Amino acid sequence: MSGPANKLVFVGGMGAGKTTAVRAISDVEPISTEMPLSEDATADKVETTVALDYSSIELDDGELLHLYGVPGQRYLDFMWPMVCEGALGVIVLVSAGSPDPVATTLELLQEFSRIAPDASLAVGVTRTDEHPQLLIPTVRDALFAAGFRVPVLRVDARSAAQVTFLVRSLLSHRYADS
Amino acid sequence: MNTPIRHFRVAHAGLDLLHGTRLKLACSLLLAERMDIRLQPWSGEQADLLVVGGDPSAMAVLQQQARTQGVATLRIVRGATAATGVLPHGASVRDINQALAGLLAPVGEAPDPAAEQPAQAGTPLLLRAMQSADDASLYLLQRGATRVVVDTATRSLALPVGASLSEIVPLLDDLTWSSTALDMDTFQHQYVYLLPRRHSFESLYFCIARHRPQLLPAVAAGTSLQLLHWPDLDHRDVPASWLLPIARLHAASWTSTALAAASGLPHDTVQFLFSAAASSGLAKHQENAVPPSARPAGLRDSRFLTWVARRFGLDLQAGRA
C-alpha cells in the first residue's frame, strides 16, 4: 500500500453513536449512505438505516484524513475490509445500554484487529449517563482479559470535545506504541 | 492543600468602634488562609498578637506590657505610614487582614485544645473512605448540601446529576465533611435517585492530580513505573499535554525524570501523574527500567500522524529538542 495510513474508522452497532461522532468532528456535514435495515428486506417496502458515513478533514499541506462511520452489524461486514484499508485507527463505539457491551466490543475488536492489523484500536463507551452502572474500568479489564490492551473511555458522541479527546487518546496511544 | 487550620489568640486594646469592627472582620477573613483567630480584650495575659490603638501614651504602656510577655504588637497610629507592626488610623479591613497574616504567619502552631481536631489530620475524609477495607462498602460523605457516596466494592463514586469531579476536588480537604456507613437498602431507597451518576475512583485520582495534586501520596523519586492499563480519564480534567506522557507510560516503564524530559512536561506534573497511577492501583513497578531511546524508525506514517494530531489539537512533538 502506498502513502500513509490516512483513515480513521468509527465502528459501532445501531444506537452506538458512530454517525453522531463522525459528524461531531467533521468540518462539513458527512455524506451518509443508506442500507436496508434488516437482511430480510422485501423488494417493495424497505426500511433503511444509515450504513456508512463519510467525511474528510483537511490537514496541513492539503492532505486529507478520511473519516468513516461503519456499521458493526454482521450482515454488513462486507464493507469492513474496504473501509479499513489504510486505516490508522479504528474506534469501536458501544452503547452502555446495549445488552452485552463487552461481548459486542470484543467481537468487533477481534474482527478489526484481524482485518486492519496496522491500525491502532480504542473503545468509546457512549450513553454512560443513561446507564451509569456500567463502569469503564470494568469494560476495560474484561477486554484486557481477552487480550486487548487499549484505551477505553466514556464518550458522549454528540460532543466534539469528547470525541476529540477520544481521538487524541488513540493518536497518543499509536504514537507511543510505535 | 493538606494544611490543618492553625489557631491563634489575638488581643486588642484601645481601639475605637470603627477599628475594632474592622479588626473583627479582618480576623474572620483569615479563615480563608486556614487561620482561626480568637479575638479577646487584652488582659495582660499570653496572646499571639496584641492590636493596640488610641492615644500614644496609653499605647506606649500597653506596648511595654506586651513586650514583657513576649507578645508581638500591631499598632494603629494616627498619621503613621504603614510598616511592619504599624498601620495608619483609618486602615481598611484588607490592610488589617494583611498585617495580621504577616505578623502571625511565623508564629508556631499552637493547637487550641478546646477546638476539635480531626482524627487523622492529613488525608481528606473522602479519600480515606475510598481506601477503607472495612466490611461496610458504602459510605455517605456529606458537606453541607454536597453529597457523594463512596462504593468500595465497585471502586466508584455516586454523584448527583450535573456534578463534576472537578467541583468536588477543591472541597476535599475541608474539615466539615462527615462520613456515615450505608447499607445497600438505604442507598437504593434514599440515595440512588439523588446520586445517579457514577465515576470510577481512577477518574477521581487523575482529577486530583490535575487540581489538588498535593492531596495524593507522593511516589518516591527515582521510582520507575508503567501503567497497567489506560486510565479511565475524563476529558474535562486531562489536558491534551498529558496524553502523550500517559501513552508513553502505558507503552513502557519510565522514571519520572526521563518521562518529563521526553514529553516536555514539568517534572512535578509527571510526579503527580505517577501519584495518580499509584493511588488508582494502575502502577506496575519495574526495576531497571530502560528508558526507550529514540523512537524506532518503523512507523511509516509518523509525519502524517503528527499532522492528524495537530489537526486535533495534540502536539506529538512536545519534548523533542
Place this chain on the structure above:
Amino acid sequence: MSKLNLENLNTLAGFVGAALVDSDSGMALAMTGGGDINLELAAAGNTEVVRAKRRVAQQLGLSDTLEDILITLSSQYHLIRPLESNPMLFLYVALDRSRSNLAMARHELKSFEKTLDFS
C-alpha cells in the same frame, strides 16, 4: 471599643430606623429603631450602593464629593449620607414618607453628624 449612640435621630419626623455603617467592612457600627427593616442587611447592601455611586462618579470624572444618596420607595425614604469627617462611614436613615420632611431631615443629619468624629 465604646458604644455609639444614634438615639437622637429618633426625633426626626417620620423616623423608622438608622444605622452608622462602615463602607469598608460593610458592617453597621451602631443601629437604632428599624421597624421591619433588617438594619444589618441594609447596611451591607447600602455599602454596595455607595461603592457603586463612587465608582460611577470616578469614571465620569466628577470631582464633587458625594453628599448624600436618596432612595425613594413608595412608602419610605432611605437616605444615605457619608460623614464629612470620614467618608468611609455613612449614616443610613429610613423615614416614613407620609410623615417626613426631607429638607429638614438632611439639615438635622448634618448637625447630628458633627457630634460624631471618626477622623
